[in-house]
Amino acid sequence: MKHGTLVLPSERARHFIDLLGRKANVQFVDMNERTMRRQYKRYIQRLEEMERILRFLHEEIARHEFNVTKGSVEAFLESDTETYQLDQVEDSLKRLYEQFSRFKENNSDLLTEKNNAIEEKYVAMAALASLHEGGVMGGVGTMPTRRQTEHATQSLLQAHIEAPHLVDDTMAFSNIAGVINQADQERFARTLFRVTRGNTFTHFQMINDKIYDAKTGKEVAKSVFVVYYQGAESSAMYEKLTKVCNAFGVSMYPWPASYNDAVSRIEDLTTTIEDKAKALDAFEQYILGEIRDLLEVPGGPPPEGADLEELRSSRIEEWRLFCQKEKSIYATLNMFEGDITLRANCWYPSAEEDMIRHLLLSQSNKQQVSAFLLSDKERTTKTPPTYIRRTEFSYAFQELVDTYGIPRYQEANPGLFTIITFPFLFGVMYGDIGHGACVLLFGMYLLIFADSLKRGDGPLKGMVAARYMIALMGFFATYAGFIYNDFLSIGFVLAPSHFKEPPGVHHGGGEHGGGEEGGGASQTQFVEWQIDPSSKPTPFGLDWAWKGAQNELLFLNSYKMKFAVLVGVAQMGLGVVLKAFNTIHFAKPLDFFFEFVPQIIFLVALFGYMDFMIVFKWMTPGPLQADLDPSVKAVNKPGLINTMINMCLAPMKGSAIDPSEQLFGGQETIQNILLILCAISIPVMLFPKPIGLLIWHKMHPPRTVHHDDGDDEERGEGEHHDDDEEDEHEHFNFSEEFIHQVIETIEYVLGTISNTASYLRLWALSLAHQQLALVFFEKAILGFIESDANVVLRAVELFFGFAVFAAITFGVLLCMDVLECFLHALRLQWVEFQNKFYKGDGYKFAPFNHKAILSTGEGDL
Amino acid sequence: MAVGVLLTGTIVFAALGVAACVIFPFCTAYETENITKGESIQLTIVCISVATVCLWGFWISMYMHQMNPMILPERAVH
Structure with missing residues (x-):
């Protein structure tokens, strides 16, 4: 940078x-x-x-x-x-905007005019129905031919409309007509009835043509109404009616005076409607042309x-x-x-x-x-941004690291190791061939359809970025499943067993081993199998003889815990070594000799030794092997935790080890040496670094004038100018530095112990996963297989049992447990691994780049 | 006898790891605008080495755990 x-x-x-x-x-x-x-x-x-x-x-x-x-x-x-030029694009956009606005305005004007014409036409048509040729009030039978083209109900309605005229044609009737929304129709009729105390007759007739609201463009259903009332054109009744009409906001149209008038009016209006429709069409076409032009690629x-x-x-x-x-x-x-x-x-x-x-x-x-x-000629004083190039592959892993903190400029990036160690830790916890394979298949699916999923808007779109991570997680989980020999809680016979059933124990007869408590309550009896001298330990994964054994968990837990410690110490060791690389890169010998060296000594002396004891205990033959082969000498197998505790308590209790608890010869001496190394490494972590810094600052006096408060370290008041740092950091404060170092030391020493314990979550989660899978299988499937019921009934039960099994396996193990293992693996990665070396206080390089800007703003409009 | 298996297995894992280091770069190493071909190969090799070590450790610890068992499986008699 x-x-x-x-x-x-x-x-x-x-x-x-x-x-x-x-x-x-x-x-x-x-x-x-x-x-x-x-x-x-x-x-x-x-x-x-x-x-x-x-x-x-x-x-x-x-x-x-x-x-x-x-x-x-x-x-x-x-x-x-x-x-594209800014001015050009701006011009065409403005032009288009004007056109579109004018079109919208025009369109709405035209539509209003067209609607009015349609409405008036229908009023005229309604009038036509009530007047007949020659202007004489007529009966039902003499409807003009034109009206017969209207819909069938009209003839019925017609009878009602004309009824008043027939009853009393000596009286003067007037009418007003207009068009109203169908929704208001009922209310309108009721209001009119009340206002006029029933002295009017209102008739409605639906309009069949489609009318679109000019403002909203939505289709509205309207009706023609005609109100007949007694009296002259300008009577009090008329006033009342017009008031009601205005209140309802209806549009009123003149009622044709005669039949011929109506016919000619209809003809006029029809041509007007056609003209308006043509004009609208032409506008529409024009605008569609413009839009097509806009959409053209x-x-x-x-x-x-x-x-x-x-x-x-x-x-x-x-x-x-x-x-x-x-x-x-x-x-x-x-x-x-x-x-x-x-x-x-x-x-x-x-x-x-x-x-x-x-x-x-x-x-x-x-x-x-x-x-x-x-x-710049000189080195800049500002901290540069951190630029980590990512590929499709490393993207998700780097994102995990960045969520914790952006690497400090030029600091070792934990992202590289995360690519493998994160899915591995996940796999150790999630270990199951069946479930792991599901995750792996899902990852494969994402990998294969990545392109089409990225383009679409499906729910999987967000997962695509993490596709490599998911596939790797699935791979390691499947591998761990083979090691644990666990397929949806069932074991495979991958290789011949190292154990065999003792001779002469069949179907309840003979001795039973340690399984009395199981044999007591139910009919099930347990028998301790023997080592088959002619066989070898299974070359890969867990011996199937352990699967379903009563003491399976005892054996497997011991393994998983030990493996968790091995993994933990290895990963923490890697973290501490990365710190060494950081100190070398930034040329900080003080940090290298007085932080890295004592830290790695402490880790190796305490937990490296524990690792050694784990492997030693595994590799040496025990009493069982000695029984089998007299030439082999059995080695004591004391509990490792006790040994560790006794080692640490040696200064108080004395270092002597009871011969029955002794793992190997000279154990006391070695343990004492290691303990002394640990004890020495703590003050080495604590004191030399701040003192060294103090001396260094003394030897490199600041260029500017400074006040020296004496060199008493205890007082810790010495303020020294640091010409290597930028202005804000120019004062070296010994007490601050010392307190910082005390905190770091305590954190490291306690952290080493608690972090090692923290890795035991690898065991705990893997145990939980296995037990959940076992419970689901036993309750939903195994119970039905083993029940004594009728075969048909069992088949039906099994059918539904499987549905339950599949659903619960998906929900709990493939969704929740994946998330849980993910989070715990993340924690191990962030806290236990990264706190050994990772400062993570950098800031991201955010270059000006068209592609990045345009790609993120996709959903802006 | 058993130690022989440890050695053989370790050699197998190492061989598979080396083979993967040789084969994988041909199908996984790309030149994109964010990574050069050389860096891509390096990345592949680092990932495969770390993965091999993890897988090997997992296998060998399970094998060692079963080499000298301290307890015997107690199985139900049917």
Whole structure:
């Protein structure tokens, strides 16, 4: 990582930033953080306005139910070589916006006019039905032919409408007509009835044509209504009726005076409707054309079977990407200071320096200006950002590490080991062939369909990034299953057993071994098997003779606990060794000799020795082997925890070991030496480092004037200038340093013990997993197989039992237990492993990169 | 006898590990914009070595645990 200053000519700055965003990884430092002077604010405002228009257009497109083609960002960036210019795009967007707004306005006007015409036409048609040719009030039989084309119920309605006229045609009747929403119809009729005390007659007739609301564009159902009332055109009744009508917001239309009037009115209105419909259509077509133009993929449709990477997007999508890109460019330019030449500090990977220079130079020549990168001559005082390149493979693992903390600049990155050790720890806990294989298959599925899953919106989309991790977790869990010889709690006969049933014990007869308590209660009797002298221990995994044995757990727990300690010490040892690499890299000999060395001695002397005893106990023959082969001398097998405790208590109790508890000759001496090493290593961790730092600071006096408060270490007041650190850290405070070291030492010493114990979770979780699987199998399946019921009944029970088994296995073991083992493996990785060396206080390198910006902002619109 | 198995198994694991180190880079090492081919091969080899050590440790500890058992399986008599 290097620090430098980028100098750009202001008139061409955009091109350079665009280029860097495409090709290089540069992180810019905001130069105007304090002044808040933003030179390119205007551009950003313009772009925001353009994005608003784009959102509006997107809505319009969605309203017409078109889909925007979304291609890849890469294809856009590749094609966008000066294809789009800010001004041009802005102009066309503004033009489109105007057109669309005008269209919307026009459309709504036209639609209103058309609706009015339709409504009036229906009123006229209703009138036509009540008037008949010649203007004489007629009977039911003489309906005009035109009306017969209307729907069948009309003739019935007709009778009602005309009833008042027939009853009393000497009286003067007037009527008003209009159109109302069907939803209001009932209410309207009731109100009219009340207002006029039943002195009016209201008739409704449905409109069959589709009427769309001009504002919302939704279809509304409307009816024609006609109110007949007694009296003249302008009577009190009329006033009342108009008030009601206004209150309901209905549209009123004139009632044709005569039959002929109605006919001609209908003809007029029909042509008007047709005209309006044509105009609407024409507008619609025009707008559809515009939308199609917007949706068109530039460069034509992609060739058959084209790569996803080469797929380009619709024009509107490209405009959106363009706006987003430009916005980020101007946001970056806002970080620059200066007027004619813009300057900004930046971080860039050392490996890319030449490339960046080359880019700037070639672009400068093309543009006839000069832009250049000044790298700092002196080492910068600021902490550089940490840049860890990730691949698809390492992404998920690095993400795990980063969640804990971004590595300090140039610190050893635990991510590399996490790739294997994390799935391994998971596997040790999750160990089961069946369940592990399910996880593995799921991982494989994600791996194979990664591309299509990434494109889709399925629930598995989020899992795709972790596909390698899931596959590896499945692999290690399956392997662990083979070691534990555990397939959904059932064992396999992978190899011939090392044990055999003793002769002469069959079906309840003969001796039983240690299993009295089991044999007492039920009929089941247990017999201790013998070692088969002609066989060898199973070469791979657990001997099947242990599966289902009464003391299976005793044997397996002992193994799992010991293995957990072995793994723990190995991983913690690796962590401490990584610390050594860190101290070497940062050239801190004090840390190497007075932190790493005593730490590794402490770990090895205490728990390395425990590991040794575990292996020693495994490798040496015990009484059982001595019985079998007289030439072998049995070795004592004392409890290891007791031995460890006695070793630590030796200063109090004396180091003598009871011969029956002795593991090997000279054990006391070795244990005493190790204990002394441990005891020595603690003060070595504690004192030399702060004292060494103090002496170092004395020997390198600060350049500036300083006040020296004497050199008493006890007082711890010496303030010394540290010219290697940056200004904020220039004072060396001995007491602070010393307290820090005390904390570190205590943490390490206690941590070594408690972390080793913490690794026992490997055993605990694996035990829990195995026992859960066993319980599910026994309750849901085995019980039915072994029951004495009828075969048919058992088959049915088994059928449902299996469904329960499958469901509970999926829910508890494949979902919950995966999560649990994941979390515990994560904890071991983060706390037990990483606290040995990992500071994790860096900050992430966030380069300016078009692809990253455009890819994350996908869901913006 | 039993120690012979330890040796054989260790050799088998080592051989498989070395073989994987040779074979895997051909199918897993890619050159992408974030990783060079060389780095990709290095990554593969480190991962395989660590994995081999883990798998070997798991196997050998289980084998050693069964070499000199201190208890015998007590199985139900049917």
